[in-house]
Amino acid sequence: MALRLPAAMRPLRPHRLAKPSAQQARWLATPVHPVTQDSGRGPTAMVFLNMGGPSTTDEVGDFLSRLFSDGDLIPLGRLQGYIGPLLSKRRTPKIQQQYAAIGGGSPIRKWSEHQCAEMCKILDKISPETAPHMPYVAFRYANPLTEDMYRQMLADGFGNGRGGRAVAFTQYPQYSCSTTGSSLNELWKWRQRLEGKAALRNDGTDGTIKWSVIDRWPTHPGLVEAFAQNIEAKLLEYPEERRNKVVLLFSAHSLPMSVVNRGDPYPAEVAATVHAVMQRLGNANPWRLCWQSQVGPQPWLGPQTSTSVEDYIAKGQKDLLLIPIAFTSDHIETLYELDKEVIGESGHADTVKRVESLNGSPVFIQALADLAKSHLDSRVPCSTQMGLRCPGCKSERCAESKKFFASQQV
Ligand SMILES: C=CC1=C(C)c2cc3[nH]c(cc4nc(cc5[nH]c(cc1n2)c(C)c5CCC(=O)O)C(CCC(=O)O)=C4C)c(C)c3C=C
Ligand code: FES
Numbered sequence: 001m002a003l004r005l006p007a008a009m010r011p012l013r014p015h016r017l018a019k020p021s022a023q024q025a026r027w028l029a030t031p032v033h034p035v036t037q038d039s040g041r042g043p044t045a046m047v048f049l050n051m052g053g054p055s056t057t058d059e060v061g062d063f064l065s066r067l068f069s070d071g072d073l074i075p076l077g078r079l080q081g082y083i084g085p086l087l088s089k090r091r092t093p094k095i096q097q098q099y100a101a102i103g104g105g106s107p108i109r110k111w112s113e114h115q116c117a118e119m120c121k122i123l124d125k126i127s128p129e130t131a132p133h134m135p136y137v138a139f140r141y142a143n144p145l146t147e148d149m150y151r152q153m154l155a156d157g158f159g160n161g162r163g164g165r166a167v168a169f170t171q172y173p174q175y176s177c178s179t180t181g182s183s184l185n186e187l188w189k190w191r192q193r194l195e196g197k198a199a200l201r202n203d204g205t206d207g208t209i210k211w212s213v214i215d216r217w218p219t220h221p222g223l224v225e226a227f228a229q230n231i232e233a234k235l236l237e238y239p240e241e242r243r244n245k246v247v248l249l250f251s252a253h254s255l256p257m258s259v260v261n262r263g264d265p266y267p268a269e270v271a272a273t274v275h276a277v278m279q280r281l282g283n284a285n286p287w288r289l290c291w292q293s294q295v296g297p298q299p300w301l302g303p304q305t306s307t308s309v310e311d312y313i314a315k316g317q318k319d320l321l322l323i324p325i326a327f328t329s330d331h332i333e334t335l336y337e338l339d340k341e342v343i344g345e346s347g348h349a350d351t352v353k354r355v356e357s358l359n360g361s362p363v364f365i366q367a368l369a370d371l372a373k374s375h376l377d378s379r380v381p382c383s384t385q386m387g388l389r390c391p392g393c394k395s396e397r398c399a400e401s402k403k404f405f406a407s408q409q410v
């Protein structure tokens with residue numbers, strides 16, 4: 001029988017991002033770091049939060065099992081522990097096929113690690129007072145998991161009586177309680193488990209890590225610019241005389257109507273991004289916002305992306321440009337659902353196109369660094385919006401984790 005070591009004794013996954021810069025390596029090599037009680041100085045951990053995706057088809061089962069166990073995403077109440085695994089097991093073969101069709105896995109880890117490491121290099125230059133900036137990635141449903149990232153941070157010298165500042169930087173530009181909210185609740189859970197006993201005052205003045213949060217950035221000018229440049233590049237593929245008449249179809253992952261009606265901020269924030277991008281483009285093209293990737297039988301926010309494409313084609317509008325607007329790197333929903341299903345099966349793959357995801361865009365990475373720099377300078381723990389729960393929220397987890405992050409003294 002395989003022995004399962006207690007979590008604290010398990011070896012860390014080789015998680016820290018490859019090849020630290022000279023400044024980062026110098027800091028890591030210092031055996032005992034000075035207490036960093038003044039959070040205006042470095043080092044600073046920059047932690048990218050996202051859902052993650054399976055890097056290989058073998059990881060799909062675990063990925064879906066964690067996803068269906070997440071009560072912040074799919075609330076199944078007391079039956080979560082029974083129904084979650086059943087649903088994930090039933091869905092695994094279909095989703096494995098989809099990941100196989102896009103090259104065997106999700107590229108989200110590769111892009112997240114690249115974006116975070118490159119952003120930290122820029123931050124070391126533009127914010128020397130908070131350097132070195134140490135890059136970490138914390139995924140909700142795939143490796144590197146939040147727990148592993150937290151243990152790695154402690155092993156690297158953050159916390160453990162030595163303080164140090166960390167920024168939880170959501171990689172969802174628009175806030176939803178089912179995405180960023182879930183990641184923050186998970187981060188808070190591991191903070192309580194791994195540092196809770198040490199914490200006296202719960203605000204970082206006791207040598208625990210001081211956390212602040214970049215919880216949303218739907219209209220950041222750099223994000224808007226990066227989207228706009230990718231749209232302009234793709235529009236050039238249409239003949240000049242048709243270019244202004246191409247319909248821009250912004251597409252975001254949908255939400256169940258139960259989540260929308262609970263008062264989730266995501267639909268309004270996605271619309272804010274679209275509005276800002278259209279303004280930057282001079283409102284030169286007609287556009288619509290539609291919603292993709294609904295799962296299961298309950299009602300979801302529409303119109304659906306796939307039916308919108310079919311309906312426009314039926315109306316004679318065949319020049320359609322799809323723009324994934326709520327995710328910053330490629331994933332199964334761009335590479336499989338949009339490229340292979342929506343475009344591939346439209347019968348008009350020559351005129352229905354998709355804008356590149358932001359992935360390694362230098363404009364985007366500079367935007368991440370600018371945004372992080374403003375956040376570090378501001379010394380606020382999180383946005384004003386984050387303190388407010390949804391009118392229909394009944395979750396104690398939300399209440400506790402929001403209280404914790406909003407009370408951090410950075
Ligand atoms: C902003 C993005 C996303 C929101 C909002 C979101 C909400 C949401 N999702 C589900 C259920 C599933 N999502 C799944 C995969 C998945 N979801 C997103 C993004 C958002 N989800 C992405 C990018 C991915 C793919 C990850 C990758 O390829 O790397 C899945 C698993 C796949 C499947 O079975 O179809 C499920 C299930 C709900 C219920 C929800 C809102 C409550
Ligand atoms: S569900 Fe939105 S704050 Fe809890």
Ligand SMILES: [Fe+2]
Nearest residue numbers: 051253254293
């Ligand atoms: Fe999803």
